[in-house]
Amino acid sequence: MNAFHKELSEQVHKYCSDKIWPLMEEDDEKEIFRPELFHGLGELGLCGIPIPSQYGGAELKYHDLCIVLSIIAGYSVPYAVTVSVSTMVQGILLEFGSEKQKAKYLPELAEGKAIASFAFSESHAGSDAASMKTTAKKTKGGYILNGSKMWISSAGYSKTYVVMARTGAEGSKGISAFIVEDGMEGFSIGKREKKMGWRTSATCEILFENCFVPEENLIGIEGQGFKIALSGLNKGRITIAAISIGLAEKAIDVATRYALEREQFGKAIYSFQGLQFMIAENATEIEAARSLMEKACENYDNNNINIKIAAMAKLKATDVAMKATTDAVQILGGVGYTKEYPVERFMRDAKVLQIVEGTNQIQKVIIAREMKNERT
Amino acid sequence: MWFFTDEQKELQNVCRSFAEKEIAPYAEKHDHDETFNIEAFKKMGELGLLGITADPKYGGAGLGAIEATIVMEEFGKACAGLTLSYLAHSMLCVNNISTNASEEQKAKYLPKLISGEQIGCMAMSEPGYGSDAVGMQCKAVKDGKNYVITGNKMWITNAQYADVIYLYARTGKEKKALTTFILEKDTKGFSVSKEIHKMGMRGSPTGELTFENCIVPESQRVGEEGSSIHHMMKNLDIERITISGISLGIAEACVQQCIKYSGERKQFEQTLANFQLIQKMIAEMSAETTMMRHFLYSTCKEYDLGIQDNVQAAKVKLQLPKMVTKIALDAIQLHGGYGYSREFPLEKYMRDNKLMEIGAGTNEVMIMIIAKNLLKEAMRG
Numbered sequence: 001m002n003a004f005h006k007e008l009s010e011q012v013h014k015y016c017s018d019k020i021w022p023l024m025e026e027d028d029e030k031e032i033f034r035p036e037l038f039h040g041l042g043e044l045g046l047c048g049i050p051i052p053s054q055y056g057g058a059e060l061k062y063h064d065l066c067i068v069l070s071i072i073a074g075y076s077v078p079y080a081v082t083v084s085v086s087t088m089v090q091g092i093l094l095e096f097g098s099e100k101q102k103a104k105y106l107p108e109l110a111e112g113k114a115i116a117s118f119a120f121s122e123s124h125a126g127s128d129a130a131s132m133k134t135t136a137k138k139t140k141g142g143y144i145l146n147g148s149k150m151w152i153s154s155a156g157y158s159k160t161y162v163v164m165a166r167t168g169a170e171g172s173k174g175i176s177a178f179i180v181e182d183g184m185e186g187f188s189i190g191k192r193e194k195k196m197g198w199r200t201s202a203t204c205e206i207l208f209e210n211c212f213v214p215e216e217n218l219i220g221i222e223g224q225g226f227k228i229a230l231s232g233l234n235k236g237r238i239t240i241a242a243i244s245i246g247l248a249e250k251a252i253d254v255a256t257r258y259a260l261e262r263e264q265f266g267k268a269i270y271s272f273q274g275l276q277f278m279i280a281e282n283a284t285e286i287e288a289a290r291s292l293m294e295k296a297c298e299n300y301d302n303n304n305i306n307i308k309i310a311a312m313a314k315l316k317a318t319d320v321a322m323k324a325t326t327d328a329v330q331i332l333g334g335v336g337y338t339k340e341y342p343v344e345r346f347m348r349d350a351k352v353l354q355i356v357e358g359t360n361q362i363q364k365v366i367i368a369r370e371m372k373n374e375r376t
Numbered sequence: 377m378w379f380f381t382d383e384q385k386e387l388q389n390v391c392r393s394f395a396e397k398e399i400a401p402y403a404e405k406h407d408h409d410e411t412f413n414i415e416a417f418k419k420m421g422e423l424g425l426l427g428i429t430a431d432p433k434y435g436g437a438g439l440g441a442i443e444a445t446i447v448m449e450e451f452g453k454a455c456a457g458l459t460l461s462y463l464a465h466s467m468l469c470v471n472n473i474s475t476n477a478s479e480e481q482k483a484k485y486l487p488k489l490i491s492g493e494q495i496g497c498m499a500m501s502e503p504g505y506g507s508d509a510v511g512m513q514c515k516a517v518k519d520g521k522n523y524v525i526t527g528n529k530m531w532i533t534n535a536q537y538a539d540v541i542y543l544y545a546r547t548g549k550e551k552k553a554l555t556t557f558i559l560e561k562d563t564k565g566f567s568v569s570k571e572i573h574k575m576g577m578r579g580s581p582t583g584e585l586t587f588e589n590c591i592v593p594e595s596q597r598v599g600e601e602g603s604s605i606h607h608m609m610k611n612l613d614i615e616r617i618t619i620s621g622i623s624l625g626i627a628e629a630c631v632q633q634c635i636k637y638s639g640e641r642k643q644f645e646q647t648l649a650n651f652q653l654i655q656k657m658i659a660e661m662s663a664e665t666t667m668m669r670h671f672l673y674s675t676c677k678e679y680d681l682g683i684q685d686n687v688q689a690a691k692v693k694l695q696l697p698k699m700v701t702k703i704a705l706d707a708i709q710l711h712g713g714y715g716y717s718r719e720f721p722l723e724k725y726m727r728d729n730k731l732m733e734i735g736a737g738t739n740e741v742m743i744m745i746i747a748k749n750l751l752k753e754a755m756r757g
Contacts (some may be wrong), residue, residue: 326730338575343732
């Protein structure tokens, strides 16, 4: 970590420990999302890290984004995810959007004044996203959207939604990407999901009933939607890896500190080998996952995109986070299971990391496909 | 299991249909609201399940580890939280009174506890003494014909609802100078000082107990002074075995739900069941569940026949909960986004089962017990 990273890290730590951390237990239980905390992260310049400064971004690298997300995730996975998804949508607009779209949407997103959501999954199209049913029919001056999208993070709080809908034939080639703005007629927020974790983050279904979207809101060209979505997800996977590493690190930090203080049988429980091994194994796994994540970042920052490495980073880091948070609950024992310590929340938050941005099963499918492509 | 008698099979059927009707439909609500399904609990009394192992002279069913585990498994499938409360009552309180208390004490407490008129709990752990429970500091000081009890007890299942508390307290300086008492909730100086909010098992109330100069007559002492360790040892095995039945129930529920979902859910124009990754998850979790069922009920059988070695129960308690957390995590994974949502029961299975690796002796304590027993001779060198 260089001097710049150090200064950046200190700033992020300070904001998160002062403003976010004290609220997390209660907000988790009551399922409260606070947009002002997101805006606060925006004021620190954290909501558009890889976006060029001409669009209000910090013009830094993906690696920098990942360092920041790791830190935020140690305090709150849901806020880290909100930043991650909003940044992913900005990445899509930057890569595929028109100059007009970039100028219109990027600045307020990059400055953290507004939040963006990504709408890909549907109730029957999860891992098999290409089978989506939401349609966009061409009409005079634009498109009419009908259907619904599921598991939309920040729904109801976002101003800008990138929505994939079918404009053509079945399959992945018939899908296009659109920018839908909050408040457009025919666009509404459906039921909010009740979840195991990530309870601070609003996850809802979003609904389109004859929702007119002007032509200028089509991203790229018709039929390019699936490619656009996957390009976003390839980057999103790395950020999910970063979030997982931050969470795992925090869980093991809390567990290690606890083990050093807690006494049973007249000595600190840290002095028992069984416990030392749990901590040593997790710490090693976290460093291994971090190396993989950093390699994936380096690829992106050098425009040398490697889908396989990104999928591996997501697979490994999220599995490590699940293991580390589960072990942290175990190390804290009874108190780890209660709401008085954060580790049970960490464990609940970890599980969905293995599911989002492509389940870990899908990551294996991708890795295997790339392995084959490299050889044929 | 192949060796179940007709009566045991009948018990299994009764428990299964009771759980489907009275427990499962309300499980999600009680988990969400952190409330206790007291109606179902009282009905367990009507079914005669609240004193499953207790002395028939006082209304108990006088049955063994197999029957108690059958109840745990069937109820555990429907709601592990309520089953934990059932276990705290029937095994930790009622069974202990039945095996350790005097005839007078049994006559006084067992009938009402077994009918469900009263609810019981057991108080052993303290804030500073979890795995090291024998180091407990809650003390009982002799004062004429009474004892004065002062201290705290932590992680007490059923605390807020208990009428009867089966309590361990320190009566001397030596580490093992512990004595057992039966306390009633109206005793002056006794209070439930804190409600504990948990990750899972939210349908089972948990609290901290405080004793401030609680005066308890000598007649409430169970056995002799200093005999708690002896009492604990007598029932630890059956407690560890039967509690593992809850994990087995959770595993079975996971397998059933995964099979059902794999046949219904379509992705890439096929049911999930067609994918090898999914087949692997289901085949493995089912093979593990079968293995656990055989391990658990064989152990029950040995226990009931009195031919069990002294680490078998700890081995069961180590292996089952650990394997089931993995199974429940995989079951969520198989259901993807839906597995993570509270509309499906998978995430509850996982949250509930995590406690099984901590409560009634953590995995780490089971490892210590097993290793210490196996290596007793070797460790001397």
